[in-house]
Amino acid sequence: MKEEHHRIKPSDGTRMALPPRLVIAAPHGRSGKTTITIALGRVLTERGMVVQPFKKGPDFIDPSWLSVACGRACRNLDAFMMGHEAVAASFARASHDADVALIEGAMGLYDGIGPEGEGSTAHLARTLGAPVILVINTERMARSVAALVNGYRYFEPETDVAGIILNNVAGRRHEEKMREAIGLYCGIPVLGAVPKGPRPDIGERHLGLTPTIESARRDTLIEGIARRAGDTLDIDGIIKVAKRAADRRVPVPVHTATHESGCRIGVFRDKAFSFYYPENLEALREAGAELVMIDAVAGDRLPAVDGLYLGGGFPELYLEELETNRPLREGISAAVEQGLPVYAECGGLMYLCTAIEWHGRRYEMAGVIPAEVKLFPRPQAHGYAEVQVTGANGFFPQGTIVRGHEFHHSRLTATGALRYALTVRRGQGIDGQHDGIVYKNLFASYLHLHALGTPEWAGNLVSLVQRYRDSRFKKHGSMMSGPVEKRQVYGRETSP
DSSP: OOOBOOOOOTTSEEEEEOOSEEEEEOSSTTSSHHHHHHHHHHHHHHTTOOEEEEEESSOSHHHHHHHHHHTSOOEEEOHHHHOHHHHHHHHHHHHTTOSEEEEEOOSSTTOOSSTTOTTOHHHHHHHHTOOEEEEEEOTTOSTTHHHHHHHHHHSSTTSOEEEEEEEEEOOHHHHHHHHHHHHHHTOOOEEEEEESSOOOOOOEETTEEOOGGGOTTHHHHHHHHHHHHHTTBOHHHHHHHHHTSOOOEEEEEOOOOOOOOOOEEEEEOSSSEEEOOHHHHHHHHHTTOEEEEEOTTTOOSOOSOSEEEEOEEOGGGGHHHHHHOHHHHHHHHHHHHTTOOEEEETHHHHHHEEEEEETTEEEEOOOOEEEEEEEOSSOSEEEEEEEEEOSOOSSSOTTBEEEEEEEESEEEESOOSOOEEEEEEESOTTTSSEEEEEETTEEEESOEEOTTTSTHHHHHHHHHHHHHHHHHHHHHSOOOOOOOSSEEETTEEEOO
C-alpha cells in the first residue's frame, strides 16, 4: 500500500524575510514562561508594536491567551505535525507584517521527541534563527543559577541563549546574588527579575490553563499579568535581543485563489468546543467554504449548512447544557442520516456518541455513533499520534499517513458495530489499534490534525460537502439541510 505524507516543498513558492523575533523558553515546565510571554506580548502591544505570537507544540490553550494579549491570532509551530518547511513558511507568512514575533516554547528548552532533541524548542529556535530568552524559576537557588545558565547555554552551543529572566525572586538580596553570579560566570544579560508573591490566577484544569473563551475576566487577568511582570522586565533590552536575530529568508508557497463553492460548513465554536487551529479554519475558507459558527451550548436548532466541523474542547464541563439542547442534538442526528458530511475531532467525537458519563452521571448526546463515553481522572491518551488510512472514507485517500496529537481523559465504552478508517501507528486512538470512525459521510476520531501538515484535508472535506449539496439540490431543488419526519439511528426509529 502506498504511503503518502504530504509536506510543503522548498521550491513551491517565493522567499520571505523573517522579522525580529525571539523565543521565550525555560529549563523545565512550570517555570513561568507562559506568564512572561503573555506579559511581554501585552506590554509590547501597548507600546504600539505589532506583535505576532506563536506557540511551539500542539497546545490549544496557551495560544488562546497569547491571541488576546497581542490582539492577533496565535499560531502553532510543530515540526512533528507540520514538517520543518511548513513550520518556517507558516512563521514567515503570519509574521510578515509584524514588528516582532514572539514564540513561547514548550517543556524544557532541549526536550524533544528523540534522543538528539528533534522537535525541541531549541531545534525550533535554530530553524528560525531566533535568539532565546531563558525564564528560570529561582526558588531555593542563588549562585547555582550561573551553573544552570551555562549548562543550557553550552549544551548545544549553536542555540543562541541570549538573555535570562529570573522568576520567583525572593527579594532584592536574592536578585543581587544571582545577577552577580550570572555576570561573573556567564556574561549574558539578565533582562528581568519577577518577584515571588501573589499573582493573577488564570486557573487550571486537567488539560492545562482555562481557555480564554471560558474566562469572563480574561482582559483583567492579562492586564494584571502585564502590570506585575512588565514592570520588572527590561523591555528595551528584550527588543534589542529580538533585533539581533539572524537575517533569514524562507520559502513560502504561493496560495492560489479559490472560487467560492457556495457551500456552508457549520463549526461548533463556543465555551465547550474551542480547540481549532486558525490554519484549519483558513484552509476551509481557502477551499471555498463559508463557515457558520454554531453555539452548541446556548444555540438552538441546526442552521442551514451543508457540512459540519466539530472540533475539540471541554464538552465534559457543559454536559447538562449540551443534553438540554435537544433540538440541536436531534437535528444533527437526522442530518447525518440524510448524508450530511461531518468531520469531528476528540470533543466532537464525544458529542456524537450516545451518551457521556462523568462523575457517575450519564448525559444523552447526539446518538449518531453507537458508543458511550466515560471520563477518567487520568489521561487516556497524551502525546503525538500517527495513523495510516486503511479504510474507505470520503476524507483521506487510503495509504495516507496522517500525523497529529491526542490529549483526552475519555474512553469509548459499550460500543456497537463500528467501522474504522485509520490504523494506529503511534498513539492510542479509539482502542489502541484503530481510530477514525466512519458512518455514511461522517468521520470522527480522537486525532487532532493540522491543515498545514495534511494539506489535502480541507479540499477533500469541501469537495465532499459540495457533492452532498449538489446532490440535494438536484433531488429536492433545495440546498438546505434539516431534519426529517422520522429517521433510523442504528436500528432505532425515533421522532424529532
